[in-house]
Amino acid sequence: MQNNRLLSGPLYWILWLGLAAVYGIGLFVPLLDSDASHHALIALHFLESGDYVSLVDRGMDYLDKPHLLFWTAALSYKVFGINTFAFKFPSLLASVFGFYSTYRLGKLLYDELTGRVAALIHGAACAQLLANQDVRMDAMLTAFLIFSTWMLLALARTSKRKYALGGALGLALGFATKGGIGVAVPVLAVGIQLVFERNLRALLRWHWVLVGVSFLVFVAPVLYAYYVQFDLHPEKEIRGMTGLSGIRFILLGQSVERFQGEAWGSSGSTDYFFFFHTLLWAFLPWSLLFYWGWIRGLIDRKGEFLTIGICTLMLVVLSFAQYKLPHYLNILFPYMAILVSGRLTAAGEKTVRTISWVQTGVAVILVAFGLYLNLYIQPIPGRLNQAVAIGIAGVVLFLCFRQAAGLPRILAVSVGSLALVFFSLSANVYPHFAEFDSGYTFARDWNKRPADEPLSQFHSYSYTFDFYTKKLHPPLPEGVLPSTPWVLTDSTGLSLIRKAGIRIDQIQSHPHFHVSVLSGEFLNPATRLLACERRYLLRLGIR
Structure with missing residues (x-):
């Protein structure tokens, strides 16, 4: 009865509306100076160069991830401009x-209710x-x-x-996003179910046969791009190697290198339980339910086994x-969500109550944890605003706890x-933390300037500075001193410029x-500044 009410009542869609608000505000949270802004700049290179075949990172050929994220981001830039929203929007569309x-897969394996609940679990x-x-x-x-x-x-099942x-x-879209893993996981998953x-x-x-032939047709643009950029130019040096085949790399090398740790290091190599304890936070708030459903499923092996x-x-x-x-771990979330949903919707009343x-x-x-973040780690400005935030949280939780015991309350x-x-996090914590990304804050000041004067990045590199100034400034080669009027650098770079006797007319630090x-x-908050290094925007006596 409760399950029927869940499908026909407003609760299910109210929860999706809450998630939509969270995903929506996240589209405007500044990019971190990490992989996100790095990927955003590879897409920006497409626009600056007009070359949509070659993957280029800071002026060098990039041989790691395939093209799809970069292509979609570049297309989004053309539609919405070069900004945070434009870079994130294609991934949000893919997530939806x-x-x-x-x-649909949950419905195919189980029923309508299980499919709907699985989608909500995946989204949350x-x-x-x-x-x-x-x-x-990942998205x-x-x-x-x-x-x-x-x-x-x-x-x-239907032919x-x-x-x-x-x-x-x-399969082709998955391959064009991250290589062979995009093909292996779905094929293995379906193969496991057919054997079961x-x-x-x-x-x-x-x-x-139609699947195989169509897959080759669909991935042809990516393979062609790799062929043009790398196979036609065996003289290119990538990570100290020459004679590399881009096609061979993306078909096999990329996934194998990651598994073996070649070229990328051995992060977490000796921790064989890394993903099992990481799952405890990564799949919150469903991680305990996953372990419960997973162990029960391995024991009784009833229903689907995919x-x-x-x-x-x-x-x-x-x-x-x-x-x-x-x-x-993200690639497993939809499968985990279906597993948990299948167990939840079939559980007895006593189990559901527990x-x-x-x-x-x-x-x-x-x-x-949320209150701790917003009242101590990064306090919401103003006592009144804090009180309003606590009040809203209290009302939301009160309405949640009012739901009938069982599946509605669990969700x-x-x-x-x-x-x-x-x-x-999106409305308060992350925007304030972004102020400690010097590239982001320097870019905001730089964009207020009336003219775009030459600038180089010396001894350090900020992805976010280039992204938010909407212009690529490749880092100077090692040992080459700056010869532009403006320089973005760190403490070591500042010291080298001073030792070289280059006059500094203006200095900003952050x-x-x-x-x-x-x-x-x-x-x-008491030691936050102690954890930071200093970055500098310099105007040199160079004309």
Whole structure:
């Protein structure tokens, strides 16, 4: 009865409306001086150069990620201008597409209710929201993985040509976003389900040939771009190597290098439980429910096995990778969401009541963390504003706790608490932290100047400065002193300029901290400035 009310009543769409507000405000939070602004500049190079084939990073050939994110960002720049919204918007569109695909795959594996709840769980996962704040490839890749999984499973069950073309397109989009992982995960997921169903005969249909041929057609633009940039120029040196094939790299080398740690280091290589404990925060507020549903599913193996199988396989594989980063987990979120939803909607009344109390506890912890962030770490300006914020949070939680015990309350307290935390992060915490990104603040001052005088970046490089000034300023080669009137540099660069006897006519300084990697010293307001280095904008006596 409660489940029927969830589908027919307003609660489900009210929760989506709250998430929409969080995702919407996140479109305007400044980019961090990290991978997000780095990717934004590769797209900016397309516009500056008019070359939409070559991937170029700070004046050098870039051989790592494929083209799709950069192409879509460049297109968005043309429509909306070069700004934060334009860079983030394509990833948000992809995420919405991914939520819908999660719903459709959940419905295909279970029923309408499970699909709807799974989509909501996917949308309200902590690292999914982060993927649309600190935009990398993850939001797009996750969406295309779940879309192609839905298409391929539907093809195996119905043999309709539209699913063959849709599956090929999804695989191609995933490949064009992050290489071979975009193909491997959906194929493995569907393969696991077909083995579980003992339906391997479905693989003998001619439609799979159509999938393969269509996939090659759809990925041809990316392969051609790599061929033109790298295969035609074996003399190019990338990471100390020459004679590289771009096509070979993206078909196999990129994923293998990441797994083996080649060229990227061995971050987390010895921590084989890295993703298991990272999941505790990355999939909040659903992480405990995932572990519950995952273990139960491995024990009883009832219903579908696609989500359990692909989550198990990928968690094991990723755990043995030599290079580990938290956002590698994002690709599993839609599968985890369907797994959790399937278990929730089928659980008995006693189990659901227990889960309600567990999720209420998680919600209380999340809200307490949000208050700590906004009242101590980065206080909301003004006592009245703080009181209003606390009042709004209290009203939202009161309405959530008023829901009938069971699935409605589980969803309300979980989604409501996470939405409150992330809304406050986007409206208060992140914008204030952005003030400690010197590139962002210097760019704001630089844009007020009447003329765009020559500037170079010396001994340090700020992605955000180039992005927010809407112009690329490649860093000077090592050992080359600046010869432009304006220079952006750090303390070491300032010392080298002074030692070289170059006259400094004007100097501006600003504290700088890499906000993408927070520390306890920075989070503490009393020691925040001590955690920062200094960056300088210099006007030299050079004409």
